[in-house]
Amino acid sequence: MTASPQSDRRVQRREAKVAAILDEAWKLAHRDGLAAVSLRDLADAVGLRQPSLYVYFESKADLYDAMFADGYRQLLAYIGTRRRADDPRQALANLVTDCVRFSSDDVVRHQLLFQRTIPGFEPSQASMTLAVEFYNLARERCDAAGIRTQADMDVLTALISGLAHQQVANNPGGRRWVRYADRVVEMFLADLDRRTTLERNSR
Amino acid sequence: MTASPQSDRRVQRREAKVAAILDEAWKLAHRDGLAAVSLRDLADAVGLRQPSLYVYFESKADLYDAMFADGYRQLLAYIGTRRRADDPRQALANLVTDCVRFSSDDVVRHQLLFQRTIPGFEPSQASMTLAVEFYNLARERCDAAGIRTQADMDVLTALISGLAHQQVANNPGGRRWVRYADRVVEMFLADLDRRTTLERNSR
């Protein structure tokens, strides 16, 4: 199962090309809207003829899927670059801030990853694996901060997506809702503590 | 400026027809996705030929705009049917629940009203008036509950949109996040009280 040096280079070339195409696809999506990206424009942008794109993607849905996967890789990479605080609660607050910031940094990416808005597009299993990877990372960090029930997770995810959504929808390019992240996590954790205390006292 | 009985009836007929067309447009949007609604299918559904739709809407964007306005009228009507609790905090909690429920009742409507997802579509000024009307209603109710600063409003709107988003994205047709509305408002108000106390003590 040893690949020849030639095929090695070929694979590498191909991956570089795919990456370049994806890059232009994001640019077009920013310019025209995600649903309005066309394979013709995309081919133009990368200096290919439109049918040649089919060498790299077998359909338009496949292109969206690759963008979806790319977006989640970006998210995982971004979270990976951030230092994790020692205090688990602080680490959680930072994660929330990072998520909201990540969304606010690219409205279109946010749209593709977190809103299901392209008619007919469903991420493939392979792409969903990346989404799950992120979800597990978040759950692990929640666990460390003492958030264990599904209900608590549900509420927290709602808080994150709400901040991200308002940020993207009402202050694109800004940081208005990003700045509320710490406050919201504090609020959430205080509520958690209050509930724990209440439960203990009722026993 | 007195309209004749004839033109009166004509206007009424026309409005009824527009309403019927909008009704079918919503159905198609549910079936195919909002962005995938076509004037051909729509004309078919209402028993007209496709060009005849241009008697009622001057473009496709105009149709979306009418749907947008219709959606906000539905929202205002829905909130209007709900009894307003005497306790302002309870009234606020109910409003939040109602908003989330409203979103969860129609994913596509939620998408059109609260996510900006159709490339090139911008609501007209006339339609935005309805959106503003709703926003004012919400602000008034917040005011009654003692929420007055912009930051507090910002956080509250994030909470609502987060609950609504998670509901439509992850439990469409269900009530999973609707049920967290009361808890989230409680949490928010408790935080508000805590902040007020802190501020008072620091003076």
Next chain:
DNA sequence: GTCTATATTCGGATAGAC
């Protein structure tokens, strides 16, 4: 107001030469 007919543009996708 509704129709037929059609313009126009644009989209994704395929066949087959090089």
Next chain:
DNA sequence: GTCTATCCGAATATAGAC
């Protein structure tokens, strides 16, 4: 892998008769 050529379908929109 890339190209030319082309298919096919679908979309919005307009002209003009009735």
